[in-house]
Amino acid sequence: MTMTELLVTPLENSKFGAKITLPDYTNDPSKLNDEDFQKLNNALLTYSVLVIPNQENLTPESQHSLNIKFDPSSASNYGHKEELFHSKNSILAKDGKCVPRRPEVMMVGNGTFEAGHEGMKEFTLEHPVHKTFHKKLLSDEELANNQTRFYRWHIDAALYELSPPVVTTLLGLVIPKTNEKMKIIYDDDSGEMIEVAKGATAFASGKVAFDLLSDEDKQFALNTTVVYAPHPYIFINDCKATSDGLTIVSEGKEKSFDELPPWEESKLKKLPLVWTNPTTGNNHLQVHGCCVYQLIDSNTGKIIYEMEDARKKVHSMMRPAISPNNIYCHDWQKGDLCIFHNRGVIHSVTGELNENDKRLMHQCNIASGSDPKLL
Template sequence: MPSAIKDIRVQPLDHGPKSNVDFGASVHGIDLNNLTDADFDIIHEALHKHKLLVFKEQPQMLTPQNQYGLTRRFDPDETTGGFAHGVDPFLTSHNGVDIFGLPFRPAVPVQPQVHILGRGEVPENHYQFPPGFKVKGIDHREFHLPPHMSAEEREAGKSRFYQWHFDGSLYNIPPPRVGCLLAVRTPKGPDVRVQWDDGTGTEMAIAPGATAMVAGSRALELLTPELREVVYNSKIEYAPHCFEWMSTAHSTRLGHSIETEGLEKPLDKLKPWTKDKICTYPMVWKNPVTGEDSLQIHGQGAFKLFLKSSPDGEETVIDDLGEVRAYMHKLMRPVFEPNNIYAHKHEEQDVILWYNRALWHSITEFPESYGPRIMHQCNVAASDHPVAARPIPS
């Protein structure tokens, strides 16, 4: 008998008539644990078209090995297979098995490019982790500018965007092409209300533990024509070891930039770095399959701006951090309105895959009483650094 023909369906997500979100699709009929070359061809085309794919109805939980295999296939020229943020430090050991990573991002021993994110206790006998092992959750009180939300407000369902970003170390290592999240355990409870806390009074109801996303193409579209020309011709230099550099500073309450208080870790106190490994990226990146352009900028890591209003125009260098951040705010803030944001509600055993070079995302907080949020995340350093959507003369 001939083999059965798969019923594979890629359906664009319905965001409703009041939404400006134009990305995302659900995928049915592909078993990611038994991925074929034909399946991957469909995924590759669909991901670049829709930028976010949600894989529904997985027969079994995606294994870390297969999650890594799926993620790595998007970059066949990448040979090291390394984690996008570099080598993990030693964390703990159990039954002779060393576990690497950070308390909020431990690596899965059987596939160390896959990390556990979220908050709370991992399931019993979970990939060689010790009994009762808990993942330390993110907490805006440890990073955001005061005043913070009280414990009572948080338990009542108030939330924040923790950090708007695309994945990448922003130093030496090229940012991943794709990101992949598997929902192992999800919090259970009513929607939370995300607070902008930037003086505008803006808020948004989302599912607890949702991953919020915006499209860089929409951010680009919202700029004035004059600003759009600038970003097409301009570059950002990111701080060396920028996450260590910003670790002693405060994020804005919206999670898109750093407050200029002089609290950044001095450059001579960072772990060793060299100028040749500093990342300087164009502001606008092109989708290699669809040709769509996206404003891809990381407001928190920005250290210096090289601004030009035309290819042959005079370059203005901005190296005052306050001015850098004010300019980044001008570019980023317009897209942060509820009708431009998709907050993905994770359902256990579902997998989401996104094009990391076209979307920005942020984790969101939820009440501790809602239970654990345990996610497997995989992103792999790319073989190439991003190039400008239009050539920028040196």
């Protein structure tokens, strides 16, 4: 069967997400004609997460080009400044390596790979695991029982100087050969549990998060701005996260501002707590809970919550959206390309991979030319 037009199929048993079947004239989504690309873009803004199978031959150049098509205002650099992203003092330091000829595309995964991939010498990637970032750790018995955690729920964004990317593309090239399932048991009084594929990427919808708020909290969110700390990933480098990966446990371990690299007040990111979807008009509760510094009144600029209480407030607002029936956890197959609306969802790594679980993915997000607008 051949497809003469791009086909969008909503994911079953999920509140968001869709599978994309490309038309028969190309297997490279960056080379879609204008009409089909517009359909793809509308699908992204409608369903938030798109999955295109059989993309193992997609080049870094095409992946980068695809990202720019979604946001022509994109800068020519990765969503983070390289010297800060890989700073030894940043929690992101080990999160990936750049493709040499197309540094906006980051290699992420797990294991050691021989020389030759995209011009690289031998290189090693490290899958993020909760042991390096969470305050309360799973016991050896729990790990032996195939338990895992959401590592860190986040938006792909520098959250200082650079504007949040509109879209992230994530391509699975080497996938561990396993049908193993892992369990996430929510470490609270909810009694909730979800079974996920080993190494699944979890997504939570900002629209769902907003819709689940009380009327009072909706009004609060619509009139609130999030202030992020300067160089936030260095600011929280010594901190530990809550067990659900939504935010930081406040223990006074943040770096003082004078310990950070040079920063300017004008480059601090002050972003609305609610971002409006340009296609659907839906409100999306969008916040990086681990990097929150203050919540302020959008109309007056008055501080509503300082850091510790801001974290607690954000956690209470986002927690319902990561319940099992509200999230989508992608079970990776070789060649899967996930395209997700970085201004419409948050996402998290899951899974405990060992040294034999080789995984290689190409990830691309590019700083936008403008911030989400205040309502």
